[in-house]
Amino acid sequence: MEFDLSAYAPFQAEVEAWCRSQHQNGFFPPHRAGRSRAEATAEKRRVQRELGERGWLCGGWPVEFGGGGWSKVKQAVFNEVAAYRGIPGTGRDNVGVSTVGPTLMIYGSPAQQVEFLPRIARGEIIWSQGYSEPNAGSDLAALETRAVAAGDFFLITGTKVWNHSQDVDYIFLLARTDPAAPKHRGITQFILPRHTPGVTVRPILDAYGDERWTLLILEEVRLPRTLVVGEVNRGWYQAATSLDFERSQMAYVGAARRTLETLIQLARTHQRGGQPLAADPVVRARLGELAVQLEGARWLSYRVAFLQDQGQVGTPEFSRAASLSKVWACETQQRLQRLGVELVGPLGLLSAGSPWAVLDGWLDEEYWGAPGTTLAGGTSEIQRNIIAQRGFGLPRA
Ligand SMILES: Cc1cc2nc3c(=O)[nH]c(=O)nc-3n(C[C@H](O)[C@H](O)[C@H](O)COP(=O)(O)OP(=O)(O)OC[C@H]3O[C@@H](n4cnc5c(N)ncnc54)[C@H](O)[C@@H]3O)c2cc1C
Incomplete structure (x- = not known):
């Protein structure tokens, strides 16, 4: 596996610069962030169209279907930045791009391909x-x-x-x-x-x-x-074979990196007993431990994209790698999401708008989002079954 991602640094910088042109601090607000659902959806639609115009929305699709023909590794680089910056309508937040489009490319009728693929690539429709x-x-x-x-x-x-x-x-x-x-x-x-x-x-x-x-x-x-x-x-088999758009777990990794950085900042600024949290060696050790886990999750996820580029989809090695990265990336993000509330105690469970809420309720939202992390897209237990059965050829229960 190629561990050097430096060739993608200019692209990464371009995406980061665009994010700063959208929001001064370079980060998109979380899903609702005090907005109505209609406002959040309007921003998602606007951003999707803009990404479509830039060729970033479906960069990983083949050129003949309106995509940019990116490698899976380049797609993973984009997904990592997108998740870190919270760009709506990307990664797991866009089944049109990640699932519907790739399925239609293989199984859709010519009429369906003409009707739907260009509209997905331009960011005109949400699925x-x-x-x-x-x-x-x-x-x-x-x-x-x-x-x-x-x-x-x-x-x-x-x-x-x-x-x-x-x-x-x-x-x-x-x-x-x-x-x-x-x-x-x-x-x-x-x-x-x-x-x-x-x-x-x-x-x-x-x-x-x-x-x-x-x-x-x-x-x-x-x-x-x-x-x-x-x-x-034949829908079951079609659904199973069309899931290979970008199988790494960069959406979790990018989001987890942002969570970790926020917690580190919180440890510097939030006081307990007149001392910043960061003065406590247990806090430092836990943050350090999670940083190690996150780095592991990141490279496990890039490995999945690398194996896809090598045409390894469908092999036991690929099944094992994809499920390993899902388990590790999701569980790392979950541990980080929970640590936030553990660090600040009950104040962490106050929602946005409360005068005592820490980080304006961000910890609370993260905490309640944590359980879903290991359920969506196949639970951790199912991923472990896949690792054992498809990955190692062990018998089914
Ligand atoms: C954030 C999020 C987003 C989602 N998005 C969508 C979506 O867009 N569209 C959609 O259709 N669905 C979506 N889902 C649903 C998701 O696919 C299911 O929640 C998931 O497949 C688990 O199914 P379940 O909730 O019925 O739990 P169950 O399948 O009932 O599982 C209950 C528990 O039993 C365990 N279990 C079940 N079978 C086994 C087994 N064979 N071996 C070991 N343990 C087992 C599970 O791991 C779990 O802990 C989403 C879920 C979440 C949390």
């Missing part, structure tokens, strides 16, 4: 992912949403959970088209325009009190066959 259901999370193939063929249409009925469908234009959906087939073999991928009759989106309050999540209720939603992606009943 959500309607995969999980109340009874299908880790065991996603157990999904129960039904799509029944009716002439040139499918009628779709079911419930999807943990998606972000309030302000989107399209939902990328998995539904069961053959209930009699073995569970992995009767699933199909669909493109669902958000405002189709029969689609109801209900907010779910998260632990932080935010309506970031939604429940999607589908009642006999009529979708034309032209919105089936790829082959009917």
